[in-house]
Amino acid sequence: MLKRLRTQFIITNTLYVGIVLMIVFLLICIFTYNRHIDELEEFLTKAASLSIEQSDVRLDADAPGHMLNPTAHIVVVADPETGSMIESFFFGAYLDDEALSACVKSALSSEDQADDLENDMHFALVLNSDGTVSIGIASTRPVRSEMIKLIKLLALIGACAVALGIAVSIPVAKLALLTTENAWEQQKRFIADASHALKTPLTVILANIAILRSGSIKNDEEASHWLASTEEEANGMHDLIRDMLVLTQSDLNVRRTEFTNVNLSGLVFGQTLPFEAVAFDKGITLETDIQENIEIRGNEKALSQMVTAIIDNAFKYEKSGGLVRIRLEKQVRKFVLSIYNASTYISEDEKSLIFDRFRRLKNAETRAQEGNGLGLSIARSVADAHQAVIDVESSQTGGTEFKVSFRHIL
Known part of the structure; x- marks a missing residue:
């Protein structure tokens, strides 16, 4: 029984640790992913807002005064009315006309100014003063790659934490159940001692009854002797049971x-x-x-x-x-x-x-x-x-x- 309790204690603690770690790691992943997407949207918004001359300079990683992360991206100037592309500028990224046109149409039909597109793409849209729109487009695969690395790292940390938790839970379980183990041993010893204490008088009483029923008693004086012996043992049992009941009531503790x-x-x-x-x-x-x-x-x-x-x-x-x-x-x-x-x-x-x-x-x-x-x-x-x-x-x-x-x- 105690071994089963100890095992349940370790399993329960491990589950609690695992659940807490999963919740924490999930929150970390959600926060990190949202932060990466926010940074990507901020980057694409700035890229789409710049003029072509500024983009050529600002998006060059080696240029002095570099302001933006040189993420591979595409900037498309389009007519929001017709959905046609007016100009497109490629910065370390490339899409064929059909795929690019599909991305532009999806971006223009979206109710949001920044959102995900098909094929792991993300866009940010900026309205220009001449009525056209500039759309910054970039792949989210680098973000997903970073997230996969983070998940692998967190999984490794989680596995180590669970293993450490199990290693710590084993001695803690022994310590936590020490009181229960002592109480269990005391209970078993109490039952054994009580059984032994009751066995002797019961044996004597049964022996006396057997003698009285055997017909070997010759006179009242001899019968009185065996009856007195039986009464003495019965009184001893009565006192023992009374004290056991008192002790049980005391173990339940006197309420304040x-x-x-x-x-x-x-x-x-x-x-x-x-x-x-x-x-x-x-x-x-x-x-x-x-x-x-x-x-x-x-x-x-x-x-x-x-x-x-x-x-x-x-x-x-x-x-x-x-x-x-x-x-x-x-x-x-x-x-x-x-x-x-x-x-x-x-x-x-x-x-x-x-x-x-x-x-x-x-x-x-x-x-x-x-x-x-x-x-x-x-x-x-x-x-x-x-x-x-x-x-x-x-x-x-x-x-x-x-x-x-x-x-x-x-």
Whole structure:
């Protein structure tokens, strides 16, 4: 799929470049041709306006005071009433009487004072004071020859430009589709990880059902054990699907139109309260230092999910008798929410991976904890939607602290 997209990108860019070049080259050709014809008409008009004595001098390329381009041409003095030729003067060009007479008649019958004639000829007509007309006639073949040379040159330039465009489009296509490629790989990995995460509980549930249906259960206590195991796996699947839906909604991005003024102080305090029971049950010391009246622009529901995910992560990996500290404070031009637990250590290599979907720490203690590896992914998605930044500081002796920095904007 990505290869096809890359090919389509290159072809589309090449077509755009080719179309633009064709339009530009067409305009150049039209402008150049019209300019050549205008120059030819100007030359023929001046040639026809001159007297024969002046023409003999002015149209000589080697004569001093040369004014006009020595283009091969013919000047004919004719009677406009009868169409007969009175005099004809040849300057480097020649036509027989029949062809010349046909050109004169066509020029006299034309409504324009300058126009094309048959056989690649062009004329310009000037009315003389004695009632006759002087007609300058010249071939347009030199103009067409110049145009053919120009078209060949432009075609060569166009071919080189298209080839260069293709050469440039190849790395540009790779760069332009890099985000798409990453998103595609993330999607495939997400589907694979989700399938793997759902496969295990489904296998257990099906196995438990098979045992219950086999008739080998001897008493209610044993049946209750298998039912409890099935319920536990089903609840795990429920939590996993719920978190996947939350993450999908976060990926769609919280719309700015849904942002309101949110009391972040009250929100953090409210999300902390349910964990007091968890702290008591696990023997963990919970410390809070929440500065009051801190407000930000955001989506309250999404922010609640983010705060809960990070706090839950801290309690999940904190040892019994340990410490979890939650602090919210105003700093220079930003608000900082920090959630610290004393027991967890995250290596530098893992810091860049813990926000990936279904990613869990590799050490034995953390692998023993329950979870599906989506909590921090949800937190990062919500933070990105609010233009917040999540930093992680961790050491083997000092524990781990997650810091969420919000810009001070209302």
